[in-house]
Amino acid sequence: MPKRPPVVFYVNWNACIKCGACIGVCPHEAGFTTPFDTIAVDTPCDIACMACEKICPVTAITSRLATEAEIAAMS
């Protein structure tokens, strides 16, 4: 399968019910999280499986493609 382009997630904090399901389904190594019990929002995700968007019971997570600058800053 071709590698998917990295994305940056956005959590709508008004919708989020702090359930942690997005972290439970996330295949990243430890630490791809925010202090609010969600998946990370301040750094691109280079797996882009989108499982977190799907598992969210209230569709609080959306995403956009990461910019070149954000991808360069990852490595």
Place this chain on the structure above:
Amino acid sequence: MVQTVEYDVVVVGSGPAGSTTARVAAERGLRVLLVDRRQELGSPIQCSGAVSDNALNEAGVRPNDEFVSTPIYGFVTYDTHGNATTMDYRLYRETPLGYVVDRRRFDRYLMTMAERAGVEVWLKTDAKGYTPHEDGTVDVHLNRFGFPQQVRTRVIVGADGLQSQVGKWGGLRTHIKLSELASCLQLVIDHVETDGLLEIVAGHEWAPGGYAWLFPKGHGYAEVGLGVIRTITDKDARWHLDHFMQNSFMAERLKNCRILEVQGGGVPLAAPLKKQVADNIILVGDAARHVNPITGGGIHTALRGGIIAGTFLGDFIPTGERPTAEALTCYHERWLDELGHAMWKLYEIKTDIFREQSIPRRDQRLYDTLASYFSPHSEFRKV
């Protein structure tokens, strides 16, 4: 300033699994630190709180007004159209079969039991990682009220729930597939009558891959919720819950309800982890996927797992043996003997049901399985 102190065991997470592990280990004379990042345990609630009397009994926890919302006397299982099988145990016994508990109070109560058994408890303490030492101990890196702190210990217990990072620290494969994690939403509601029974609705139309529920919550309240598997539906749990409340055979009963609380979470309908230990690390509860894959219940298995883990540590630590993954495997073996093999069997039954491609046949099998699961003759009543 980073300080170092010593414990035999550091337990990360004070849900039912962590507080029980900590309590049992302390009762066996170990120096135990229990940390949780929350300020109020159990909150925000991610659970319906149904637990059997038997589960509490085994864990040495007596039902108490402090945490019991209401007693439960049996089950009603419905198919898609509302045909029901009722098991009201009031026909056989006077005492409750179980309870719906308030997790905010339940988790605090269990933590208090641990604290009274000699466990040191730190709230607002986030476990961030660890560094191993030559002598077989580790430093656990904590952030307590925003300040870094280190504690030296021999074994870290990852009781950090569904979001477990401790397993990942140890390189364990803790990842749950989207097809095996139920996405759940529930509402605490007013103005809906219940009768001391847990009501469970099977059927793809209402809860694809999972089921819907209506539980009594005491004080005239109820909980209505459902879990869905997102690989077999395009809609989120919230859409399905609306659909169920407005269009199912329960719609009439639910139509005047008022919403008091919104809660949710993920329930692993997965196999328990094949590897639950690493060097200096053992996992227990949701972190090890110790959840009943048919009912989604994880309180009983968390309590049982906690007893097994705490007892194991009470035997292991005094030997002075180095806590390598190999030495700690004994915990996993004990867990398999006491609980795990039965859970693997449940997982196979569940997998078999969802392998069925025809939706009506799958619905029927799920309904039959749930209805017989709750019968007085079920071989799994104690899981």
